Amino acid sequence: MSEVRVNDFVLKIGTVNGTGSASANGMILKALFRMGIPVTGKNLFPSNIQGLPTWYGIRANHAGYMSRSKQVDVMVAMNAQTYQKDLDNVTAGGFLIYDSTWPRERQLNRDDITVLGVPLAKLCNENFSDARVRILMKNIAYVGVLAALLNIETAVLRSLIEETFASKPKLIESNLKAINLGFNYAMENFTCPLPIRVERMGDNSEHIMIDGNSAAALGCIYAGATVGAWYPITPSTSMMDAFKAYCKQFRIDEETGQKNYCIVQAEDELAAAGMVIGANWVGARAFTPTSGPGISLMSEFIGFAYYAEIPSVFFNVQRVGPSTGMPTRTQQCDIMMCAYASHGDTRHPLLFPANPYECFEMAVSSFDLAERLQTPVFVLSDLDIGMNDWMIPELKWDDSYRPDRGKVLDADEVDELEKFYRYLDVDGDGIAARTLPGENAKGAYFVRGSGHNKHGMYTESSAEYKDLVDRLLVKWNTARTLLPKPVLKNAQKETPIGIIAYGSSDGAVVEALDTLRDKGIHADYLRVRAFPFHGEVTSFVENHETVFVVEQNRDAQMRSLLTLETDIDARKLVPVLHYSGMPIPSECVVEGLCEYLCVEDVA
């Protein structure tokens, strides 16, 4: 390959889990980011602590495409175990870099790619004495190699190292030494840079790099959430880790050292749900991060909170199911479960963030919605959004924001009433006022999951039962008006083709739209951001002849939900599905549409 390609490639690094490659990979990602190039980093890791193969994929793309690409232009094969597989995965014309301390001539059986051997272990063994340091520095050394090969600015790497180890100057020295070892070796032995290379595009000063779980945790901080109850589960765990870290930074009283937060690691997900509901009942904003199996366990309480009308926020960072499934792989597979979680007639508002930016925004609004609607609200993220590194516009905060606590009567307001009735719909929006414990005996009421009437009293009367559950439907329609609207992206030309997608499938669709346009296929795109569906979702389908519903599960769950909850003609909705556990690439969308529309020459 000789054609020069600037700021458009996929770099993949294969290492062994637990060898400390994360900091090296993060360094490359950030260096590219600081050079103003749009980047994303996706971690493909096993359900394991140490020893199994792990890959990190970095996509740099001047057009800003964020989805996973199937392409591998440059592969760094650091894991002998997966060497052959890594070699096979390189796209024709691409490059493979391996540790040539142990020559592998017999395995270099591809003549359509360029193989570059760097004696990384040898270089590090000669230059570092400590065994653990040698292993770690081998990773940093390949960063140096890549800097030379890809034209990454060494000054950027230097400042990254200096910032990272500001408090440990000795580490700055060794890291810089390792970078230079790799860099110099590449400069002396190869033609640098490669045709695949980077060039500075700016400085990305309006953007940040963040994962969705951190962004969601930050949203909880900014929403004023104080109680977090959880049970550890991949891939949601890092959300509570982040919440805890931000709490330590922002929520410890300077004078007293006391914590303005309360995080409880529950005994299981059932208890976590109970704690969230208990805390919200007394008036504290509380949430739980979990994943599919957790929602299964929480479902009894979710139905309780729906019927007893207690605000609560559930973050479901989805992973591959069913059952334990593949805990470290991504899917959008809990749509149906969350929409109707629990026994009896239950329905819950769902929010679908498409990236960490929306994780932050929707985390904040989920608390407002939960308290306004007095019901469980789900934020449905997934492993791809939650745990991968995304480049997003800088988060903004409006200091005039105040939480919407919904209809809560304080002690004085209760005093003004002749009598307080918990479930009386005074305003006609299906939402009754609540009171908080500890304030006024006159406002006391009894929360129960058993039959209750609008006065909050136990009932077994058919009429009273129906009266209450019918009001919950009025509230459901109020919810429709409060949830975030879908986002419409119209094609340049009028077209009978539409695409509906949500959450982390967004990036693949956005990229596919351009590819399809170049093939002469124009499609309007509507990104659904919430359930119950906004009226625009129905009209979008009505206004198109064929609507492709792109999602990451086997059973076309969003498509099912659309057909169940609207009077859309199901025959119009064509599923485009991706459920391998890897984030959906744009090729899947392109192929899905082309196949259906019988277009030749599918790239």
Place this chain on the structure above:
Amino acid sequence: MSFIKKPKIDLPGQLANKIGLLKRDYEGVLSTLCAGCGHDSITAAIVQAFWELSIPPEQVIKLSGIGCSSKTPAYFLSGAHGFNSVHGRMPSVATGAQAGNRDLICIGVSGDGDSLSIGFGQFGHAVRRNLNMLYIIENNGVYGLTKGQFSAAADKGSKSKRGDINQWKNIDAVSTAISMGSSFVARSFSGDREQLVTLIKAGIMHPGCAILDVVSPCVTFNNHVGSTKSYTYTRDHYHPAGQTDFIPPTSEIMVSYAEGDSTVVELHDGSKLLLKKAGSGYDATDRSRVMRYLEQQRARGEVVTGLLFINAELPEMHRIYRTSETPMKDLDFEKLNPGSEALQKLQAGMR
């Protein structure tokens, strides 16, 4: 409709407590349990205890799980917010409620099925966190609402109403709680009003998780010959291990007691518990001796009652967490939200 509003009747000679409330101000709606149910006696004791302590009802939250016992929070303290949760999960709701507002006085009512079967895990973890609450297990050894199945608290060899003999060893709430490191464990009998009121008061004021297991016979399904949770059996085998007096914060210990025969445990609010050994040598602060004694008595089929173990020094959940003294729900939003400037600064590190 099984809900009946209880008429408030002013009886002559009713006494007001320190905050001017009558006992009826601590009552709830009319009980729908069977006539003679032990649970109703416990409800009456709860009313008495809260009234005697002069606690404003709105400062209290009352929670329960599912079962006959769990219906009872509706029957006391109508001025307190109540929460009838799902089966076996009362402790988690109480944990969340305490996390959100630590100033609330929390009473949880559970049953033997609710706490020792379906909710065994949550029971254990409420103890482990030393959650500041009074946790009452109204223990009748039987599932009443589903008509008479043995519960995990039923003694091996006891007979069901239908004549089945229980083949399984029982789970004893008291020894389980003590072995899990509980800070306060007591057992009582619904038929001993005086002891029950004292233990409820002690449990309310105890700064941690006070487990109170109350043998509370089920008159419909477990009050026959051959049952070890009947009124008759319990009266015959009832065995107080010492006696406890509850002394409110400002009061003096008036009774005289012989040195060495009593222990005084001071609670954080200044109230005191006077543990009288009544000649038995029972020491509720010595965990290993307590365990041995309980095991001996259990083997003999005795129902040991009283404040069986206490360690008032064990820190409760918030003390361990070092949570703000201001309840979470009362913290100003300005204190909770770092603001736009902090967000900008934070993001400088994300580039």
